[in-house]
Amino acid sequence: MASTSESLYRSLVSVLRMLRSMRTALVLLLVVGAASVLGSLVPQAPTAPGAVADLFVTRPFLARVYRAVGLFDVYGSWWFTLTYVLLLISLASCLVPRTRALVRGLRPRPQPMRELDGMRHFAEAVVPEAPEAVLARSRTVLRRRRFRVAAAEPGLAAEKGGAREWGSLLFHWSLFLILMGAVYGKGFGLRGVATIVEGETWTEAHASYDLPPEEGRYFTEGMHTGVQLRLEDFDATYHSSGLPRDFVSRVEVIEARGRPAATTEVRVNHPLTVDGLKVFQQGYGWAPVIEVRHDGRLVAGGPAVFVTDAPNDQRRPWRGVIKLPSLDPQVGLAFRLLPDPLAGVAGAPMLEARNPFLLWRAWRGDLRLTSAQSVFRLDTTGLEPWLDGGLGLGETEELPGGIEITFRELREYTQLLVKRDPGTGLMLAAAILILVGLVPALASSRRRVWVRATGANGAGTRLQVGGFALQRRAAFEEEFDAIARELSKVER
């Protein structure tokens, strides 16, 4: 037993030692880079599920291979995680001893004197003062030049440019902080999409989102805020060329904490912040108010959210459905909305509502509502086409059997991305620390100077100065000469 645990320990130590080498870290860094390239070349399921589905149709074999290797979710795959965790372990095993050394070196300790005349820079002089006086002066001179000075019998050891190591450690440790911010933000985070029709109010709660929102592992039901957003008005504006100018949702915010209501604009690049949530403008669409009456009794009347199959092509009509399960036989109405039929006929994008027109088709039979289905589509397997027609704004059409359809009003809806990410503050702090560390880590240079003062034969002191720079050696030459001159200069 003891020997297995010992050999396990030994192999663990040897793995750690390997991870500690710069060469391993370098290779792991390049592997992380190479692995992340894969995710930009193969469509990723979390960001482009459509493209992944397409690949299964166009190249099924390749798609199956990709799926087997986990290439459809590179950044969530176990092997990607493994490479960067290994890199971070490697980094930490290198940073810990360096940090310890740095902390230990905070207080200057006596150091051994070195052989000076073999150093890259060396100067020698005999001065009339006593060695103690020379050393005291050297200490002052070097401190004035912002060197850290320690005793090194029979002389001094001085060092400058510690910001390089400080900066480097700060930079590298901040990378861990970035990861912590990401994990924390995801764990307690929330992300969902809210669809709100003009004039309607949306309440922030799990069930209110279009699809179940992504909630972090540590997100609890009580973290939903209950904030209410009422969409006063949505406005999409366009340049004369048809390029979008801006998308603006005017939202009345009714905070759960009883704060007074305020009206604000949510625009692209201008999110709304409320109760720890951030609300972003994400999408929009048309929501016609269609009333359906049966024998004079209203059976459907709210705004119906319409969708488009090609969000970037406004020449296409929008589509939506109304399902009427209370009628016998059941009736399903499928609509096509042309916001601007004149533009549509001319093949131009229908950007604004001008004499909007609804094309409708009625189906009869079984809506099959007992099985799960889309609210934007009819399941026509149990239905048969019945009638069709068209409606202008404010018009009513009568169908046989006492059914009336009225196109009452055309409203717009907005789609807002609602997000909670408590990790962003930490991320921002880490990003600032990364920069604060990076600049001195690259820009400052470490240099060391030793001063040796021994009694000369007869009177005075034999002064020796040696030094070198670890970076920017050419620039150090001048500095060293100035120091050596200053040290051997006798004060009067």
Add this chain to the structure above:
Amino acid sequence: MSPGGLTTTSNLTFGLALVLYLAAAVASFHFLAFRRRGVLAAGRAVAFAGLAAHGVSVVTRGLAAGRVPWGNMYEYASVLGFLIVAAYLVVIERAWRTEEVRGFAIGTAVLAMAGATLIYVPPGPLVPALNSYWIQIHVVLAVLASSLFILATVFTVLYLVQDRRERRSAPVAVPAREPALVGAAGERPEDYAPADEETSALPAGRSSLPTSAALDRMAYRTIVFAFPIWTMAVIAGAIWAEQAWGRYWGWDPKEVWSFVTWVVFAAYLHARATVGWRGRRAAALALVGFGALVFNLVVVNTVIAGLHSYA
């Protein structure tokens, strides 16, 4: 001036700058071949004239569009060329006295601008997602760092050429290393240069280019300067993405490739402090970093679908 007049001015000065840069590059190569100092000085004046014309082109473009002049790929490539020439002429050549490489530096800007002419679009407004003050911070940092990385690549390629040439002609000239007094752990010189530091950047003997050591140091210093700027650009991009799209990092192709660029240049900086990776291997990493940078600029914008497809 009317927007149309401004556009015409911008396009004409762009063409003028291109011609002047080309002339300056030719003058520089003429100097390399025939060593006539007068041609070199004239080339410098022509290059500055080109830079001035290019500056006018960029500014009038911005005025014509009524916004910052780096809102699409054409404009980005133009500003990139401008910064390559400006950083080289105004900073690098003045500080390091490296007239011999001027033709290569300006030639790269000419290539960027020639690329820009292939994707010309008339000035127009920005899409809403780009309409933010972050375009001034994020894009400026990105294009500035890119121009410096590209200059560093020019120096790296020349370093590899010169290194090869030197190793062929002088097989025994092994320069002295840093003396063994760097005893304590972790005290390795990080800007280790394969040859003596004090070697002049001016041509040695027959070769008309700076020594490989000087070129290596130029590439290193340029990358050291560019890397924090690139880091800032990526961070600014993340902050902007958080504001525009509701997430700071989503592995969008542009984000992936700027991360890859960052990783490779970080590897370059570490490689120079790693035994066995210095010199040519580190130089190869710099070239890979350049490849990622160009891929991000050209292929990601045009071929791969993503949030940054602006072509």
